[in-house]
Amino acid sequence: xxxxxxxxxxxxxxxxxxxxxxxxxxxxxxxxxxxxxxxxxxxxxxxxxxxxxxxxxxxxxxxxxxxxxxxxxxxxxxxxxxxxxxxxxxxxxxxxxxxxxxxxxxxxxxxxxxxxxxxxxxxxxxxxxxxxxxxxxxxxxxxxxxxxxxxxxxxxxxxxxxxxxxxxxxxxxxxxxxxxxxxxxxxxxxxxxxxxxxxxxxxxxxxxxxxxxxxxxxxxxxxxxxxxxxxxxxxxxxxxxxxxxxxxxxxxxxxxxxxxxxxxxxxxxxxxxxxxxxxxxxxxxxxxxxxxxxxxxxxxxxxxx
Amino acid sequence: xxxxxxxxxxxxxxxxxxxxxxxxxxxxxxxxxxxxxxxxxxxxxxxxxxxxxxxxxxxxxxxxxxxxxxxxxxxxxxxxxxxxxxxxxxxxxxxxxxxxxxxxxxxxxxxxxxxxxxxxxxxxxxxxxxxxxxxxxxxxxxxxxxxxxxxxxxxxxxxxxxxxxxxxxxxxxxxxxxxxxxxxxxxxxxxxxxxxxxxxxxxxxxxxxxxxxxxxxxxxxxxxxxxxxxxxxxxxxxxxxxxxxxxxxxxxxxxxxxxxxxxxxxxxxxxxxxxxxxxxxxxxxxxxxxxxxxxxxxxxxxxxxxxxxxxxxxxxxxxxxxxxxxxxxxxxxxxxxxxxxxxxxxxxxxxxxxxxxxxxxxxxxxxxxxxxxxxxxxxxxxxxxxxxxxxxxxxxxxxxxxxxxxxxxxxxxxxxxxxxxxxxxxxxxxxxxxxxxxxxxxxxxxxxxxxxxxxxxxxxxxxxxxxxxxxxxxxxxxxxxxxxxxxxxxxxxxxxxxxxxxxxxxxxxxxxxxxxxxxxxxxxxxxxxxxxxxxxxxxxxx
Numbered sequence: 001x002x003x004x005x006x007x008x009x010x011x012x013x014x015x016x017x018x019x020x021x022x023x024x025x026x027x028x029x030x031x032x033x034x035x036x037x038x039x040x041x042x043x044x045x046x047x048x049x050x051x052x053x054x055x056x057x058x059x060x061x062x063x064x065x066x067x068x069x070x071x072x073x074x075x076x077x078x079x080x081x082x083x084x085x086x087x088x089x090x091x092x093x094x095x096x097x098x099x100x101x102x103x104x105x106x107x108x109x110x111x112x113x114x115x116x117x118x119x120x121x122x123x124x125x126x127x128x129x130x131x132x133x134x135x136x137x138x139x140x141x142x143x144x145x146x147x148x149x150x151x152x153x154x155x156x157x158x159x160x161x162x163x164x165x166x167x168x169x170x171x172x173x174x175x176x177x178x179x180x181x182x183x184x185x186x187x188x189x190x191x192x193x194x195x196x197x198x199x200x201x202x203x204x205x206x207x208x209x210x211x212x213x214x215x216x217x218x219x220x221x222x223x224x225x226x227x228x229x230x231x232x233x234x235x236x237x238x239x240x241x242x243x244x245x246x247x248x249x250x251x252x253x254x255x256x257x258x259x260x261x262x263x264x265x266x267x268x269x270x271x272x273x274x275x276x277x278x279x280x281x282x283x284x285x286x287x288x289x290x291x292x293x294x295x296x297x298x299x300x301x302x303x304x305x
Numbered sequence: 306x307x308x309x310x311x312x313x314x315x316x317x318x319x320x321x322x323x324x325x326x327x328x329x330x331x332x333x334x335x336x337x338x339x340x341x342x343x344x345x346x347x348x349x350x351x352x353x354x355x356x357x358x359x360x361x362x363x364x365x366x367x368x369x370x371x372x373x374x375x376x377x378x379x380x381x382x383x384x385x386x387x388x389x390x391x392x393x394x395x396x397x398x399x400x401x402x403x404x405x406x407x408x409x410x411x412x413x414x415x416x417x418x419x420x421x422x423x424x425x426x427x428x429x430x431x432x433x434x435x436x437x438x439x440x441x442x443x444x445x446x447x448x449x450x451x452x453x454x455x456x457x458x459x460x461x462x463x464x465x466x467x468x469x470x471x472x473x474x475x476x477x478x479x480x481x482x483x484x485x486x487x488x489x490x491x492x493x494x495x496x497x498x499x500x501x502x503x504x505x506x507x508x509x510x511x512x513x514x515x516x517x518x519x520x521x522x523x524x525x526x527x528x529x530x531x532x533x534x535x536x537x538x539x540x541x542x543x544x545x546x547x548x549x550x551x552x553x554x555x556x557x558x559x560x561x562x563x564x565x566x567x568x569x570x571x572x573x574x575x576x577x578x579x580x581x582x583x584x585x586x587x588x589x590x591x592x593x594x595x596x597x598x599x600x601x602x603x604x605x606x607x608x609x610x611x612x613x614x615x616x617x618x619x620x621x622x623x624x625x626x627x628x629x630x631x632x633x634x635x636x637x638x639x640x641x642x643x644x645x646x647x648x649x650x651x652x653x654x655x656x657x658x659x660x661x662x663x664x665x666x667x668x669x670x671x672x673x674x675x676x677x678x679x680x681x682x683x684x685x686x687x688x689x690x691x692x693x694x695x696x697x698x699x700x701x702x703x704x705x706x707x708x709x710x711x712x713x714x715x716x717x718x719x720x721x722x723x724x725x726x727x728x729x730x731x732x733x734x735x736x737x738x739x740x741x742x743x744x745x746x747x748x749x750x751x752x753x754x755x756x757x758x759x760x761x762x763x764x765x766x767x768x769x770x771x772x773x774x775x776x777x778x779x780x781x782x783x784x785x786x787x788x789x790x791x792x793x794x795x796x797x798x799x800x801x802x803x804x805x806x807x808x809x810x811x812x813x814x815x816x817x818x819x820x821x822x823x824x825x826x827x828x829x830x831x832x833x834x835x836x837x838x839x840x841x842x843x844x845x846x847x
Contacts, residue, residue: 054663054711057446057786079739086738091711098446098796098818100789126737129717133621135793197618 006102008190009033009063011049011092012070016150017107017141017182021067024183033063035070051088059092060099065190068092068136069107073120073252076243082123089127093134104136105189110175110203112140113263120254128199137195139185140267142203145217145284146179152259153217158250160218165225168232169260170211175203176282185277192275201266204279210259213282220284232260308332309841310593311558312566312578312608314339315427316826317813318599319545320833323464324457325597326557328841334593335549336580338406338423339562340399350395353538358530358645361538370535371396372676389629389770390676391419392431395536400430405565405583406604409722409730415771416716416733420778421604425562426546428601428776429826433650433705434542435669436467436521436827437478440662443821448787448799449835455481457831457838465543465830466523473505474516474653477662478823487517487651488527491672492638493702494651497760504757511750512657518650518669521827533648534674542649564589567728569596569612569809576808581727595808595840598801599833602814603718603733603773606781609815610720611729613805617795620718620781623710625820626741627775630668630704630751631763637699641673648674654704655823656747664712666747667822668704677701702760707777708747710820714738716772718781735772744769777825779814800843801836812836 008025012018013034025032035049042048049055051070060066068089075081089106096104108128111121128138145153159165185202189195208216211227218225239253272279309325311318314337325333342350349365373390394400401419412418422428438458441451462482469484490498501508501515508515521543532538540547552558568579578591598605602622610616650669658664677698678686685694715736722730748764755761782803785796791804801810812833814820 079742082739083742087711090715094783095446097792097794098783098785098789100785100792100796102790102792104792122737129619129736130621130715133617133619133794 006064018069097134106131142175142177166230167227173207308593313599317833319548320830321837324837413734426544442663469519472516602779623780624778626713668706707822712743779817
């Protein structure tokens with residue numbers, strides 16, 4: 001460790017969660033190394049790392065903490081997605097173990113639960129096993145929402161902005177987490193003296209129905225969606241066909257499967273609580289009023305603590 | 306007098322013993338389960354060894370030359386229908402037999418559970434005898450460079466039989482020691498290597514390099530009786546037991562068999578081993594200045610898990626996964642059943658996906674042996690089909706291929722019953738994985754070379770073996786990077802020491818940071834040799 005502050009490497013640092021964490025740790029004055037896929041300029045704060053390739057043996061030299069957020073969601077071929085993401089994770093975490101890192105945090109998903117049918121969830125589960133084998137902490141994030149509009153929330157925002165929003169699996173229940181709470185949870189896990197070897201559900205324990213979720217997102221986006229109930233199987237089939245034909249789509253078939261077959265509960269919330277992590281229930285602020293007055297929720301908006 | 310204790314008698318134990326025996330005044334004790342070939346079969350082997358093949362009794366050949374068998378379905382064998390059968394040595398299953406060392410180990414799914422040998426010599430009683438070093442690039446992720454390993458490779462090669470020849474493989478895999486030439490190759494092997502020589506530039510552009518086998522085998526006494534794969538009657542194929550036979554004859558080791566080690570640890574008096582007699586159950590405590598654990602990667606892992614204060618609930622091992630690839634040639638050679646050959650691996654194909662010798666797959670090609678015939682569909686071996694069978698056997702070779710561990714699924718060991726007064730119970734399984742993508746690329750390149758080599762892969766008959774079946778696995782407690790501190794998951798320093806122990810060294814493949822697809826055992830011996838030598842040279846740090 002250099003001085004009192006750990007040096008933190010973040011994989012997937014250009015992605016939604018990775019970039020939030022990068023900003024947070026930099027704002028704190030931490031020494032951060034962004035591990036990024038692009039082969040642009042590398043420096044002490046930016047190193048090239050592609051999950052599809054074996055990591056160079058000095059990738060984590062001088063690093064004390066690794067937060068592994070990297071995950072390639074663009075791959076639809078099962079074998080390719082698995083070999084890049086699961087194998088890439090295994091290789092990175094194996095290197096972290098042999099490099100003697102003090103803390104490794106693997107960003108997983110609430111889609112990873114026993115019995116999941118989704119490839120994404122199964123591959124996250126497999127990567128979680130590699131994480132535990134290598135002594136990493138595992139955080140299963142719920143559906144992340146907030147100002148960044150990234151990930152699934154971003155896809156859903158696009159859906160509610162359509163002239164007609166297909167309402168599939170209206171009663172399925174989603175566990176949600178605000179992006180600021182994610183950042184805070186990761187920071188606490190990084191700083192904790194010890195972290196239990198169980199998946200930590202980083203989501204409010206009370207799930208919301210898909211309809212409530214969409215309405216919340218629509219409210220925050222300032223739209224009034226017209227919902228049309230739609231059989232999810234039909235939409236899923238359509239998305240699969242589109243993916244097979246290579247048509248760029250705003251929503252992945254896999255994501256739909258994750259929405260309609262969601263996790264039954266947020267795991268180990270008592271241990272999350274014991275780490276001092278507090279998670280807010282789902283609520284999204286309406287958009288700022290035209291006069292510039294910010295109506296964000298406490299904790300979200302300008303000037304709030 | 307400094308003292309050292311080795312647990313096990315397989316290749317890692319032999320590598321450590323070779324290093325220790327060179328150090329004057331070191332007292333060496335070996336603890337071993339020590340299962341041997343049954344006396345009646347040994348008597349038959351002795352009879353064969355005392356006579357030329359022309360005077361061998363048919364009954365002795367039948368017993369000693371027993372072919373591999375589909376092992377019974379039990380805790381250790383799940384036997385998917387496509388699994389490779391289990392080899393026999395001199396007609397015996399003694400290298401695989403459970404005499405306590407496997408009790409409590411079960412296999413799940415397609416995984417192989419017969420993963421800890423109790424035999425004198427360990428699994429080197431049934432190995433393919435292929436000896437090549439790892440490529441230089443393979444050590445990039447190790448805390449030891451190929452330059453550091455080289456003297457240990459040389460030392461080991463100088464103490465075992467070695468048959469090899471300089472060819473294109475030497476650029477990636479230096480010979481490192483004087484070698485005797487191989488016996489004459491089978492016509493099929495010679496034909497393929499001739500085709501390679503004629504089309505070398507084209508084939509090498511595909512990333513393919515070929516050359517002759519390199520074997521821990523004494524070719525000078527070989528009479529080409531064709532029994533290599535079932536146990537050489539003249540004991541010309543190296544087994545680690547030969548090293549221990551030599552060292553015992555010289556009075557350099559004090560060998561104790563019939564004991565199963567179940568605990569290692571350190572107390573105020575130094576390191577110790579607790580072991581139990583196989584027959585009486587009596588418990589013994591052994592002590593030495595340093596202890597070298599060489600029970601094979603999974604045997605050592607099990608012993609360590611049972612000895613740690615806070616063992617992890619699961620451990621994974623890197624495996625270089627195995628595949629079986631039959632090939633046919635259009636041009637026939639004479640019916641191999643009418644010939645007498647040495648039947649170990651004869652030539653190797655290296656498929657390199659990079660220029661550094663890191664992303665490398667290897668295929669060992671074997672000439673005809675009677676197991677081919679047994680593996681053919683029954684319809685081909687019936688009377689009417691005999692001419693077809695003959696034509697097929699005149700064209701058939703079988704490749705045994707390996708992918709590197711970083712392109713293969715991992716082997717998982719799950720502790721189902723923590724240690725009480727014995728070893729912990731383990732389940733061996735294989736992590737969920739798609740078909741390894743590297744395999745498709747390797748096959749594509751072999752197809753690319755097929756027209757020029759006249760060696761056509763029969764890809765519909767390709768078999769990818771289940772977890773832990775390759776026996777090329779390790780890395781449960783991998784060596785850390787240079788200068789790295791121990792993290793939350795257990796790792797070893799470059800002397801194979803876990804953080805909790807100062808004088809207990811893991812010396813087998815359990816400490817390998819990775820398992821390349823190239824041959825495995827020589828590096829196990831050389832790394833054990835390195836650890837034993839370097840640790841005994843340490844100043845007394847207590």
